[in-house]
Amino acid sequence: MRGAALGAAVGVVALAVTAAGCASTPHYVPPAHTYYVAADGNDASDGTAPDSAWRTLERAERTKLEPGDRLLLEGGTRFRGSVTVGRDEAGDAARPVVIGSFGTGRATVVSVAEPAVSVHDTSGVQVRDLLLRGSRASRAHDAGVNLYSDLRDGSRPAGITVSGVDVSGFRVGLAVGASPHGVGFRDVTVRQSVLHGNKDAGLLTYGPDYKPARDVYAHEDLTLDSVAAYGNQGDPTAHDRHTGDGIVVGSVRGATLRHVDAHDNGARAASDAPEGPVGVWTYDATRVVIEESVSYRNHTGSTVDGAGFGLDSNVSHSALRRNLAFDNDGPGFYAYQRWQNGAHAHNTISHNISADDGRALPEHGALAVYGTDIHELAVVQNTVLLSLSPAGPGPALRLQPGEHGVAVRNNLFVTEGVPLVFADPGLTRSDVVLQGNDYRSVEGGWQVGWGADTYGSLTAWREGTGQEMAGGQATGLDVDPCLAGGALPAILSVADAPRTIPYCPALAAQGVELPLPDQAPAAGSVDYFGRTVTTPPQVGAVIPR
Helix, strand or coil: HHHHHHHHHHHHEEEEEEECCCCCEEECCCCHHHHHHEECCCCCCCCCHHCCCCHHHHHHHHHCCCCCCCEEECCCCEEECCCEECCCCCCCCCCCCCEEEEEECEEEEEECCCCCCECCCCCCEEEEEEEEECHHHHHCEEEEEEECCCHHHHHCCEEEEECEEEECCCCCCEEEECCCCCCEEEEEEEEEEEEEECCCEEECCCCCCCCCCCCCCCCEEEEEEEEEEEEECCCCCCCCCCCCCEEEEEEEEEEEEEECECCCCCCCCCCCCCCCCCCCCEEEEEEEECCCEEEECCCCCCCCCCCEEEEEECCCCCCCCCCCCCCCCCCEEEECCCCCCCCEEEEECCCCCCCCCCCHHHHHCCCEEEHHHCEEEEEEECCEEEEEEEEEECEEEEEECCCEEEEEEECEEEECCCCCEECCCCCCCEEEEEEECCCEEEEECCEEEECEEECCCHHHHHHHHHCCCCCCEEEEECCCCCCCCCCCCCCCCCCHHHCCEEEEEEHHCCCCCCCCCCCCCCCEEEEEEEEEEEEHHCCCCCCCC
């Protein structure tokens, strides 16, 4: 448009308008520039057009990027070096600086010994349509895209978007961090990106250690949409920490992860590390929703973790819902708390499907609740399918001491040759209550281990423990769900999920309808496949057809 072209050429004078409609002091908006870098460029040129492009990123780094500016790299070309947007650049979320490609295809940035793209203490930056590759030095120390804040004045950089990037060969594919004394970012979006072949993690957000007395988080309002993290294999020499994670969300208030895909991570994680990797998990965070995502074939080299999805230590008011996990070394889904501080509270795990998880660590179960201090957790309307692992038998549901006010309701547990439930001694109904679940063993006998006792039928277990009772009435089922894929269908891909659809009416509207634990997020109004949940609810993640 002519007006837009004129404004870009000479700058724009913006008039602030008062409530009375009068113009106040003019505000000058400087013109935005587009800079180009190309294989046949010349660093002596002005860089403002494709035919007068610069040749190197080193030259581009000498130019200060103002709000609205664009730095575009020639598609299909490899550039050595890095791009940094520092605290005196960009700064306006409404007029973001854009780092991207022009021409055909995506440009490749090959980092030598630093992040490929860095954003430090500033707002309003878009990183898009780039291939980012690390070197040996980058793999040891750096993130491919590194967003970092160490501001001490309480201001929070905002409006950062990363889209259409492919990041490989770094310690972490994409990191969003804050220093121990600073605050982090607000309104960060990562979408349609692939993070693979990195060492410690595909994506990591982090900040200062969480302190319950302060209830402060580094970052706010994180969105991940259509992000894949795979083949981030871990560090076999890292004996003091977990490595090989897919996506890790820490120190965040408010996050939505949707359509993320984490698989085949953690294969080279250290065997003696105190913690292991997980496909998708969150810690030190509140109001995080992970939904409509998949996590599979994730591994661990140690005797812990290797899970699909997790609500880890100090997580509150958060939810895992409508996700699929299968063929992970550890649990498909878990809630865990390390510290006894009351900070793991008011969470929900609902409408998820776990199929043959716990392949390497079956003793931890396919769906696990464990740790020292978990409060007000709802585990409702999930489907867990579990056969005997090559590593030995393990339960579909694993419960350990340290939980209070946990409700396990209206889930479908189907096993073959392994226990349905195993709970450690000492758990009372005030700690955990099971109501309205279907427990189906297709082979090997019906078995629930509760404390020191083993029960061979639903009736015996109910009478021995008081579980599966509500208002003086017996609840719970032991019926065939008539799954579309057979008695215990194999789930080897997302496309196999319809094999978990029940075709027997025994589960339709058979769940108990009781309030969720205090302040736990709602289970959601639709099942795994998006069909509206009935009243009373169905048993399992999927409404019977």
